[in-house]
Structure formats: structure tokens, C-alpha cells
Amino acid sequence: MSKNFNFRSEKVSSSSTASTSGSSSGNKKDVTKTSSMFKSTKPTENNSTTTTITYKDMPITFKKEDVEVISNSGIVLIKTFRNHPNLQQDLINYCLSALRGNEEGITGTEFPTDETTFQKCFLDIPFEQFNSKFADIICGAAMKVAKEHCKILQDYQDDFRIAQLCYYTNKGKLGWHRDRISGLTPEEQHLIVSPVVSMSLGNDSIFSYKLNTINETTGKLEYGTEAIDLQLKSGDILIFGATQRMFYHCVKRIIPSTNHHKLDMDGLSGRINITLREGTYYPENIGAPTANLF
Numbered sequence: 001m002s003k004n005f006n007f008r009s010e011k012v013s014s015s016s017t018a019s020t021s022g023s024s025s026g027n028k029k030d031v032t033k034t035s036s037m038f039k040s041t042k043p044t045e046n047n048s049t050t051t052t053i054t055y056k057d058m059p060i061t062f063k064k065e066d067v068e069v070i071s072n073s074g075i076v077l078i079k080t081f082r083n084h085p086n087l088q089q090d091l092i093n094y095c096l097s098a099l100r101g102n103e104e105g106i107t108g109t110e111f112p113t114d115e116t117t118f119q120k121c122f123l124d125i126p127f128e129q130f131n132s133k134f135a136d137i138i139c140g141a142a143m144k145v146a147k148e149h150c151k152i153l154q155d156y157q158d159d160f161r162i163a164q165l166c167y168y169t170n171k172g173k174l175g176w177h178r179d180r181i182s183g184l185t186p187e188e189q190h191l192i193v194s195p196v197v198s199m200s201l202g203n204d205s206i207f208s209y210k211l212n213t214i215n216e217t218t219g220k221l222e223y224g225t226e227a228i229d230l231q232l233k234s235g236d237i238l239i240f241g242a243t244q245r246m247f248y249h250c251v252k253r254i255i256p257s258t259n260h261h262k263l264d265m266d267g268l269s270g271r272i273n274i275t276l277r278e279g280t281y282y283p284e285n286i287g288a289p290t291a292n293l294f
């Protein structure tokens with residue numbers, strides 16, 4: 001990375017790259033405590049580690065072939081949970097319950113009763129209020145694996161402050177945007193690097209993104225222009241940070257009838273997204289965070 005590109009997050013020391021995930025400071029949840037839940041083994045033939053976690057007494061192993069580094073400059077897709085429908089179902093139940101305001105301490109949002117007229121609904125909650133078991137898996141284990149495969153993600157602190165839950169009907173979409181942080185100047189927005197972790201559940205979606213580059217002469221971040229489509233499936237975890245943290249992205253469409261594990265969405269169809277990231281929690285954004293995204 002160019003020396004002129006002054007990323008906003010603090011660089012972490014090389015020794016901390018082995019930790020599972022790092023909340024740096026402040027009123028954030030300390031996800032470093034999750035390290036005890038992982039079992040890492042080092043295979044002798046290829047120098048990479050294998051991470052295994054246990055969920056409801058069942059081992060889940062992050063296999064190398066299920067980790068796709070989309071860009072070495074900061075995008076990783078983890079497909080491990082595609083084949084763990086029980087975990088997907090528990091996550092769906094939790095998200096629907098939180099969106100409806102049925103989880104303790106979480107005020108819900110207006111929830112679609114009619115799939116023909118609604119596109120989507122959102123709920124932002126402070127990261128500390130997000131279910132800690134799921135945070136351990138998504139921000140702890142999956143993030144650790146992403147960092148092992150994409151070295152640039154090791155260079156900066158994780159900084160999870162917000163959990164955003166979104167339910168999309170089959171008509172749902174989300175326009176082109178960057179995941180900006182309220183209250184920062186446009187210059188400061190350019191420098192955000194702490195990773196975003198985004199999990200898909202339910203029907204597949206077409207997620208589109210434009211890759212950022214660093215200008216070799218000026219060292220400045222340049223936004224991409226060419227849109228690249230990616231089909232996200234239930235259980236997928238997409239992680240983007242470092243140079244790609246502020247890439248432009250959108251959800252073009254949801255693909256009906258792709259809920260192949262027949263996950264129960266409580267009588268609805270569509271898709272759920274969980275996004276965990278840095279940001280400031282504003283209760284007034286609940287149900288209307290798109291105002292904050294574009």
C-alpha cells in the first residue's frame with residue numbers, strides 16, 4: 001500500500017494478527033475473548049491453518065476450498081456455512097425476532113406484513129446488543145479465517161460498533177452506496193479501513209460491487225467504475241476491508257425460490273442480511289438507515 005494513503009484505523013502490531021478478532025477500545029464488545037472457542041491445527045504439507053468451531057455440539061470446519069479471496073486488497077467470501085442449515089435457521093429466527101422487537105432490550109422496526117408492497121426493513125442495534133454467540137462466529141471465527149487468507153486484512157484493527165439486520169422481500173433491492181459513517185467528512189470517509197462483515201440468509205441475491213484501486217502516483221484511493229456481480233447464497237459471509245472497505249456496492253435483486261435448504265422464514269420468503277461494522281449508533285435511524293447510506 002502506498003505510504004501516502006493514510007488509513008484511518010490504527011495499524012495493529014504483527015503479534016496481534018494471531019488473535020481472533022480485535023475490538024480496539026471504547027464501548028465495544030471485546031471479541032478477543034472468543035479465541036478459546038477455536039481449535040486451529042496446522043497441516044504440515046501446506047503452511048495454512050484450519051479453524052474448527054463447535055456449534056450446538058457439532059464441529060464446523062472452515063475448509064480452504066470454501067474461502068474465496070475475491071481481492072487481495074480486502075475482499076473475502078466465506079462459504080463454509082452454506083452447508084450448515086441449522087446454524088442458518090437459528091440466525092434467521094434471531095433476526096426475525098429482533099426485527100419484530102421480540103428480543104430483550106431490542107426495539108423492533110416496522111415489519112412487512114404484505115410481501116407485495118414492501119421491499120425491505122432495517123434495524124440497527126449497537127454491536128454489544130447483538131447475540132454474542134453469533135458475534136463470536138461471524139466476527140470472531142470467520143474474520144480470523146478471512147485474515148489468514150487475505151493478509152491486508154491483518155494490518156488494521158477490527159472495529160465493530162453496529163449490527164444492522166435487514167429483511168428483503170423478493171422485490172427488495174438496495175441502491176449503489178458506500179457504507180459511510182455518519183459524522184465524518186468526505187475526506188475522512190475515504191480513509192475508513194476497518195472491515196465490514198456481511199452475512200446472507202434465505203434466498204440468493206445478486207450483489208454488485210466496483211473495485212477500488214490505489215493510484216500509484218498519488219497514493220490516493222480511487223473508486224472503481226466497472227460493476228462486478230456476485231451471487232450470494234444463504235450462509236455466505238462477505239468480508240470487505242482495507243482498500244475495499246469503501247467500495248461502491250448494491251443489492252441488484254433477490255432471486256426467488258433459491259432457499260434450497262427450505263429454511264423457515266416464518267411464513268415469508270425473501271432474504272435476510274446481517275451487517276456488522278464500524279459506525280455510530282443512532283436510534284433515530286432504525287427502519288430508515290438508507291438515508292444514512294447514500
Ligand SMILES: O=C(O)CCC(=O)C(=O)O
Nearest residue numbers: 174179198207251273275
Ligand atoms: O444485503 C446485502 O448484502 C448488503 C447490505 C448493505 O450493503 C448495507 O446494508 O449496507
Ligand SMILES: [Fe+2]
Nearest residue numbers: 177178179249
Ligand atoms: Fe452496504
